[in-house]
Amino acid sequence: xxxxxxxxxxxxxxxxxxxxxxxxxNGIAFILLSIGxxxxxxxxxxxxxxxxxxxxxxxHVPAAILSMGLYFAxxxxxxxxxxxxxxxxxxxxxxxxxxxxxxxAIALITGAAWGKPMWGTWWIWDARLTSELILLFLYFGVxxxxxxxEDKSQGAKAVSVLALVGVVNLPIIHYSVEWWNTLHQxxxxxxxxxxxxxxxxxxxxxxxxxxxxxxxxxLICKRFQGQVLARNSLRPWVKQLALAEDN
Amino acid sequence: MNPALSYRQAFxxxxxxxxxxxxxxxxxxxxxxxxxxxxxxxFAISVGxxxxxxMTIAPGVIWVAALLSTLLSLERLFKNDYQDxxxxxxxxxxxxVFILVLAKIVAHWLVTSLPLILLAPLLAMMMNLxxxxxLALFLTLLLGTPILSLLGAIGVALTVALKKGGVLLSLxxxxxxxxxxxxxxxxxxAATMNSPYQGHLAIIAALFFASLITAPFAVGAALKVxxx
Numbered sequence: 001x002x003x004x005x006x007x008x009x010x011x012x013x014x015x016x017x018x019x020x021x022x023x024x025x026n027g028i029a030f031i032l033l034s035i036g037x038x039x040x041x042x043x044x045x046x047x048x049x050x051x052x053x054x055x056x057x058x059x060h061v062p063a064a065i066l067s068m069g070l071y072f073a074x075x076x077x078x079x080x081x082x083x084x085x086x087x088x089x090x091x092x093x094x095x096x097x098x099x100x101x102x103x104x105a106i107a108l109i110t111g112a113a114w115g116k117p118m119w120g121t122w123w124i125w126d127a128r129l130t131s132e133l134i135l136l137f138l139y140f141g142v143x144x145x146x147x148x149x150e151d152k153s154q155g156a157k158a159v160s161v162l163a164l165v166g167v168v169n170l171p172i173i174h175y176s177v178e179w180w181n182t183l184h185q186x187x188x189x190x191x192x193x194x195x196x197x198x199x200x201x202x203x204x205x206x207x208x209x210x211x212x213x214x215x216x217x218x219l220i221c222k223r224f225q226g227q228v229l230a231r232n233s234l235r236p237w238v239k240q241l242a243l244a245e246d247n
Numbered sequence: 248m249n250p251a252l253s254y255r256q257a258f259x260x261x262x263x264x265x266x267x268x269x270x271x272x273x274x275x276x277x278x279x280x281x282x283x284x285x286x287x288x289x290f291a292i293s294v295g296x297x298x299x300x301x302m303t304i305a306p307g308v309i310w311v312a313a314l315l316s317t318l319l320s321l322e323r324l325f326k327n328d329y330q331d332x333x334x335x336x337x338x339x340x341x342x343x344v345f346i347l348v349l350a351k352i353v354a355h356w357l358v359t360s361l362p363l364i365l366l367a368p369l370l371a372m373m374m375n376l377x378x379x380x381x382l383a384l385f386l387t388l389l390l391g392t393p394i395l396s397l398l399g400a401i402g403v404a405l406t407v408a409l410k411k412g413g414v415l416l417s418l419x420x421x422x423x424x425x426x427x428x429x430x431x432x433x434x435x436x437a438a439t440m441n442s443p444y445q446g447h448l449a450i451i452a453a454l455f456f457a458s459l460i461t462a463p464f465a466v467g468a469a470l471k472v473x474x475x
Contacts, residue, residue, distance in 0.1 A: 082468065137422040144418055148409050157472040158405045162419060165401055165465050169423050172454070176426035180433065 012237045014088055015228050018221040025218035029211050036207030043204070056114045058205055062212035064107040067135060068170075070100035070216065074142070075167035078160030090156030091227035092220075093163065094146055099219045101139035103212075108132055127178040134173055138166045152231060257342040258350045265354035268327075275323055276358050283316040283363055287370050298375045305374035306384065306435035312370075313363055313388065314395060314424055318417055320359040321399040324351060325407045325470070334407075335474050344467035352400050352463070360392035376439070383438030383448075387431035390451045397462035398423050404469035427454065 007013050040058035074096045081089035111129065112122045123129065142159055149155025232238050252260065269276060290308045294300055328334040337347050364385065371384055402420035406412030434447035 134422045134425060137418070141415075141419040141422065144415055145405060148406070148411075148415055151475075154408070154472060154475055158469065161401070161465060161469045161472060162405060165423070168461070169426075172426050173422070176429045176450075180429045 009086065009088060011088060011228050011232050011235070015225055018225055022218050022221045022225075025214045025221060029214035029218055032207050032211030032214065036204050036209075036211050040201075040204035040208060043200070053114055053117050054201075056110050058208045059212075060107060060110040060114060061205065062209040063103045063110065064132065065209065066212055066216055067100060067104035067107050067132065070096055070103060071135065071138070071163075071170065072167060074100060075163045078163035081156060081160040082164070087153070087231070088228070089160070090153060091224055091231055093142075093156060093159050094227045095220050095223035097139055097142045097146065097159075099216055099223065101136060101143065103216065104132060104136045104139060108136065127174075127180060130180075131174045131177045134177070135170070138170075142166070252342060254342065254346050257340075258346050261337075261347050261350035262354050265351055266357065269354065269358040275320070276362065279316040279320040279359055280362055280366060282319055283312050283366070284370065286312040286315060287374065291374065301375040302377060302439075305371060305376040306380065306432045306439070308374060309367060309370060309376075309384065310387075310391075310428055310431050310435075313360075313367070313392065314421075314428060316363060317360065317392065317395045317399060318420065320355070321396075321403050321416065321420075322413060324355050324400055324403045326403075329407045329473070334470065338470060338474060344470065345463045348400065348404075348463045348466045348470070349459075352396050352466075355400075356393055356396045360388075360396060364388045364392065376435075379441055380435045380439040383435045383444050386448055387434050387451060390448065390455050391427045391431045394427050394451070394455050394458050395424060397458040400466045401462055401469055404466045404473060406473075407470070408473040408475075427451065430454075 008017060037058060041055055074093050077089045077092040077096065080086050081093065108129070111132070115124065116122050142162055145162055146155050146159045149158060229238055229241075287308055290304070290312075291301060294304060325334060328337070338344060340347070367384060367388055368381055371381060376384065399416075399420050402416050402423075403412075405419065406416050409415065430447050430451050434444040434451070437444040437447065
C-alpha cells in the first residue's frame with residue numbers, strides 16, 4: 001500500500017491528481033445536490049410540528065456535520081504534517097480551514113433562520129449553538145495563525161499543533177457547553193441504528209449530505225491546488241505550467 | 248562532559264531562575280493584578296451597583312477577569328527568553344523539554360495566579376458574593392488557574408516568534424478556556440445556592456490533571472516550531 005501511496009507525496013503528481021478529481025467531484029456534487037434539494041424542497045412531506053420550516057434542515061444538518069468533520073480532517077492533516085513531515089499536509093490544512101469555517105457559518109446562519117420562526121428568536125445561548133460558535137472561533141484561530149507567519153512551512157507546523165490541540169478540546173468544550181445549557185433537539189440523523197425520522201425525509205437528506213460532502217471535496221481540492229502552486233512557485237514544473245497557461 | 252542534571256535538579260533550576268527574574272520585575276506581577284481589579288470595577292460600574300444584581304453576576308465576572316488577566320500576563324512566559332536566545336539554549340539541553348516547560352509554567356502560575364487567588368476574596372466581597380460561595384470560588388480558582396496557565400502556554404509557544412502575537416493569542420486561547428469558565432462559574436453558583444458542587448470540582452480537577460500531563464508536550468512541540 002505504501003508503494004502505491006508513495007508517488008502522491010510528490011507535489012506535481014498530487015497537483016495533477018487533484019486536478020483530475022475536481023471535475024468528478026463537481027459533477028457528482030451538482031447531480032446529488034440537485035436531486036436531493038429537489039426531493040427535499042418539493043417532494044418530502046412537511047413536518048407535522050415544524051411545518052415547512054423543516055426543509056432548511058436539508059442544508060443545515062449536512063453543513064453542521066461537515067463543519068465538525070472537516071475540523072477533524074484538518075487535525076488528521078496536522079498530525080501527518082507533524083509526525084511524517086509531509087509538506088503536502090501543510091497545503092491540505094490551509095486548504096481545509098476556510099472551507100470548514102464556511103460550512104460552520106452556513107450551519108449557524110441557517111440555524112438562526114430556522115430558529116426565528118420555531119423558537120421565536122434568532123439566537124439562543126443553547127449548547128449546540130454555542131459549541132458551533134466556538135468551533136467557528138477555533139477555525140478563525142487556525143486561519144489567523146496560519147496567516148500570521150511569513151514563513152509558510154513554519155506557519156503550517158504551528159497550525160498543525162493548534163489543530164491537534166483544538167481537536168482534543170472539541171469534545172470537552174462540546175460536553176461542558178451541553179451540560180451548561182440545552183434546548184436544541186437531540187441528534188436524529190447521526191444515530192447509526194434506526195433513524196428516528198421518516199424515510200421520505202431521510203433519503204433526500206442523505207443525498208443532500210453526500211452532495212455537500214462532494215462540494216466540500218471539490219472546493220478543498222481547488223484550494224489545495226492553489227496552495228501547492230503557491231508553496232512550490234519556484235519549481236520548474238510550476239513555471240512550465242504558468243508558461244503553458246500563457247500560450 | 249560531566250553527567251547531566253537530574254530531572255528534579257533541572258526543574259528546580261529553571262523554577263528558581265524564573266522566580267528570580269519575575270521578582271526583579273515586580274511590575275510584571277503587579278500590573279495583571281491591577282488589571283484584574285480594574286476589570287471587576289468596570290463591571291460593577293457598568294452593570295449598576297444594585298447588590299442583588301452584583302450577587303448574581305459575581306462568579307462570572309470574577310472568573311472572566313481572572314481569565315483576562317492571566318491572558319495578559321501569559322506573554323511574558325516565553326517572550327524575553329525567546330528574544331535573548333536562552334529559549335533556544337533550553338531546547339538544546341539534554342533534559343526533556345517537558346520538564347523545562349513545566350517548570351516555567353509553574354513559575355508563571357506562582358507569580359501571577361497565586362496572588363490573584365489571594366486577592367479574589369476581597370473582590371468577591373466588593374462584588375457582594377454570597378458568603379457560601381467563597382470556599383467554592385477559592386477552590387475553583389486554585390484548580391482552574393493552573394489549567395489556564397497550561398493551555399495558555401501552548402498559545403504563547405505558538406505565537407512567540409510573531410511580532411504581533413498579543414491579539415492572536417487571545418483568539419487562539421480564549422475558546423479553549425470555555426470549559427473551565429463554565430464549570431467554575433457553575434460550581435460557585437451551585438455553592439451560593441447551597442447545593443453540592445463537588446461534581447463540578449471533580450471535573451475541573453480532571454481537566455487539570457489531563458492538561459498537566461498533555462499540555463507540556465504540546466508546548467514543547469510548539470516551541471520547536473517557533474524557534475525553528
